[in-house]
Amino acid sequence: MIARLSDFRFPDAAARLYPDTPDRPWVLEVGFGDGRFWPHFAATFPEAPNYLGVELSGVSLLKAHRRLRDAGLDNAILTKMPADVLVRSVIPHAGLDLIVVNFPDPWPKAGHTDHRLLRVPFFQLAASRLKPGGMILLTTDHDEYFEFACEQAEASGVMRVESTDPPAAALETKYALKWRDLGLGVNHARFIPTAHQPVPHGPTTPYPEDPTTVPHAVLTLPDTFNPQTFEKVTERNPGSRNADEGGAWTVILLDLYAGLRRDGWVVLAHVVEGELTQEVLIGITAREDGTHLVRLAKFGGPIITTGVKAAVGVVTRWLEGQDAVVKHHGY
Numbered sequence: 001m002i003a004r005l006s007d008f009r010f011p012d013a014a015a016r017l018y019p020d021t022p023d024r025p026w027v028l029e030v031g032f033g034d035g036r037f038w039p040h041f042a043a044t045f046p047e048a049p050n051y052l053g054v055e056l057s058g059v060s061l062l063k064a065h066r067r068l069r070d071a072g073l074d075n076a077i078l079t080k081m082p083a084d085v086l087v088r089s090v091i092p093h094a095g096l097d098l099i100v101v102n103f104p105d106p107w108p109k110a111g112h113t114d115h116r117l118l119r120v121p122f123f124q125l126a127a128s129r130l131k132p133g134g135m136i137l138l139t140t141d142h143d144e145y146f147e148f149a150c151e152q153a154e155a156s157g158v159m160r161v162e163s164t165d166p167p168a169a170a171l172e173t174k175y176a177l178k179w180r181d182l183g184l185g186v187n188h189a190r191f192i193p194t195a196h197q198p199v200p201h202g203p204t205t206p207y208p209e210d211p212t213t214v215p216h217a218v219l220t221l222p223d224t225f226n227p228q229t230f231e232k233v234t235e236r237n238p239g240s241r242n243a244d245e246g247g248a249w250t251v252i253l254l255d256l257y258a259g260l261r262r263d264g265w266v267v268l269a270h271v272v273e274g275e276l277t278q279e280v281l282i283g284i285t286a287r288e289d290g291t292h293l294v295r296l297a298k299f300g301g302p303i304i305t306t307g308v309k310a311a312v313g314v315v316t317r318w319l320e321g322q323d324a325v326v327k328h329h330g331y
């Protein structure tokens with residue numbers, strides 16, 4: 001099954017995601033590519049563990065989905081988003097038994113190591129999300145990234161490193177076969193948490209069922225409001241040190257569209273928060289009492305983050321700049 005970010009809870013629970021098999025171990029694979037690892041690895045268990053796969057590539061997602069469906073792996077969920085977002089916002093504390101990373105992108109160029117997944121912050125996050133006895137398995141052909149990851153795990157203060165042989169299934173992935181054909185060897189390590197300090201999930205919530213709690217504002221537009229052009233608007237916030245108050249965000253209002261069916265407009269906004277980006281629509285709709293409602297639309301399945309609430313604020317402030325008078329802030 002394929003899940004979108006908006007299909008999850010923040011944090012979620014294995015019992016909700018896998019209602020038929022809630023008591024099985026829970027395995028996360030990061031960057032599953034075309035999905036060859038899981039059918040091989042799952043077959044080494046008497047019953048397939050619950051599986052969550054996260055990938056950035058939509059093409060890979062579809063290939064892997066077909067492969068897992070054909071293998072009859074019903075308790076497998078695939079999702080397309082950055083791994084960091086999934087692990088931080090969706091995975092509960094002490095939720096996972098295993099995190100598998102096979103042949104992660106090595107970002108080999110000088111100055112690009114900040115793009116690597118396996119750095120101190122990810123190890124600390126992973127230690128918080130793994131159960132006692134859980135671990136991360138890394139298999140990679142890239143010697144330099146392997147050493148870097150081992151150093152980062154030690155530096156995290158919450159992981160110990162064991163070098164062992166990779167599971168056979170990790171040698172059957174598309175990249176494993178590619179490196180094998182080139183005659184290259186692989187490195188494998190287990191990263192085992194030595195502490196499970198909780199890392200907060202942040203203030204993310206699903207799109208509310210109750211419309212009154214959707215981020216919004218109520219305002220009066222001047223009679224003269226009839227925009228014929230729109231200049232892009234960008235606002236940035238460097239973020240709070242307190243993760244529960246949300247991190248840095250950038251909001252770009254890209255365009256404004258007039259409704260043809262009823263009195264109103266829609267703003268297209270691009271919201272960036274670390275690895276997470278969302279394109280959201282914010283409606284500006286006439287109400288019976290003559291005021292207008294500025295509200296985040298459900299279209300596109302947005303989740304409510306600090307940056308998405310801020311986007312409603314950016315639209316509201318832009319309208320104030322067009323002489324609107326705000327009656328109520330609800331964001």
Ligand SMILES: C[S@@+](CC[C@H](N)C(=O)[O-])C[C@H]1O[C@@H](n2cnc3c(N)ncnc32)[C@H](O)[C@@H]1O
Nearest residue numbers: 031032033055056057082083102103173174175
């Ligand atoms: C070198 S490929 C390896 C694919 C597969 N594991 C294999 O062994 O064949 C790395 C994969 O990780 C994915 N990826 C890179 N960064 C990611 C991230 N932050 N979150 C999720 N997937 C990511 C890429 O899209 C790519 O498919």
